[in-house]
Amino acid sequence: MLANYHTHTPRCNHAVGPERDYIGRALEGGLQELGFSDHTPYFFDQPDYYSSFRMRPEQLPDYVETLLGLRAEYGDRIRLFIGLEAEYYPRLFPRLLDYLRQFPLDYLILGQHALYNETEGVYSTRPTDDEKLLDQYRGQTLEALETGLFSYFAHPDLFHFTGDPKAYDRHVRAICRKAMELSIPLEFNLLGFSEGKHYPDPAFWRIVGEEGCPVVLGSDAHAPADTWDPALIAREEALLADCGIRPIDRVALHPIR
Numbered sequence: 355m356l357a358n359y360h361t362h363t364p365r366c367n368h369a370v371g372p373e374r375d376y377i378g379r380a381l382e383g384g385l386q387e388l389g390f391s392d393h394t395p396y397f398f399d400q401p402d403y404y405s406s407f408r409m410r411p412e413q414l415p416d417y418v419e420t421l422l423g424l425r426a427e428y429g430d431r432i433r434l435f436i437g438l439e440a441e442y443y444p445r446l447f448p449r450l451l452d453y454l455r456q457f458p459l460d461y462l463i464l465g466q467h468a469l470y471n472e473t474e475g476v477y478s479t480r481p482t483d484d485e486k487l488l489d490q491y492r493g494q495t496l497e498a499l500e501t502g503l504f505s506y507f508a509h510p511d512l513f514h515f516t517g518d519p520k521a522y523d524r525h526v527r528a529i530c531r532k533a534m535e536l537s538i539p540l541e542f543n544l545l546g547f548s549e550g551k552h553y554p555d556p557a558f559w560r561i562v563g564e565e566g567c568p569v570v571l572g573s574d575a576h577a578p579a580d581t582w583d584p585a586l587i588a589r590e591e592a593l594l595a596d597c598g599i600r601p602i603d604r605v606a607l608h609p610i611r
């Protein structure tokens with residue numbers, strides 16, 4: 355592993371440790387590139403709604419300034435990038451972009467943690483056999499990829515579908531084909547793997563291997579030690595090799611301007 359673009363900070367309320375410690379761990383592992391992509395702030399149109407797993411809009415200036423300072427300090431040892439992990443919420447996304455464009459952001463990654471515009475309370479990780487919701491996840495994430503604003507698709511297998519495997523195959527292939535068409539890498543997520551979550555889902559990655567999509571490893575670090583975990587990376591690469599997948603080392607990032 356030479357690069358990791360999926361790194362959090364305590365601003366999202368469920369990660370721990372200063373940015374400096376994540377950078378230190380990346381240096382220990384010999385990473386050449388490290389991207390921070392904490393959970394984006396969002397502006398919700400219901401004023402009393404609070405989304406607990408992301409920074410608030412007023413924390414973004416400090417996030418960017420802190421990372422610009424660290425980039426100046428560590429620039430000769432590692433390439434640091436400043437990004438965000440964002441859901442695509444169709445009704446709210448334009449306002450978010452207006453705000454994000456005021457900052458020198460190097461990239462966005464797509465992490466679709468909830469469907470619709472989040473306030474409906476339909477979360478991707480909640481098990482369901484309802485194909486209509488899987489169809490919504492597919493449609494919503496493909497629309498996101500088509501904006502051209504996302505540099506990669508984080509844990510694309512986050513949606514926890516427990517229904518008909520044939521339906522699952524069909525929707526996953528549609529995601530893979532769009533990712534191929536747009537040359538957008540799919541992320542094999544180390545955090546899900548280490549915590550024994552429902553993702554990465556072998557059924558999903560077998561299809562990715564068959565379709566030949568570009569795949570990148572993502573630490574999804576919520577603690578400094580997660581940034582680079584050699585035992586985990588070895589296990590992950592073995593699983594991917596079984597699916598005929600050899601991950602790429604670097605991703606071409608699309609700055610938000």
Ligand SMILES: [Zn+2]
Pocket residue numbers: 362366368393576
């Ligand atoms: Zn998180």
Ligand SMILES: [Zn+2]
Pocket residue numbers: 360362439465508574
């Ligand atoms: Zn993440």
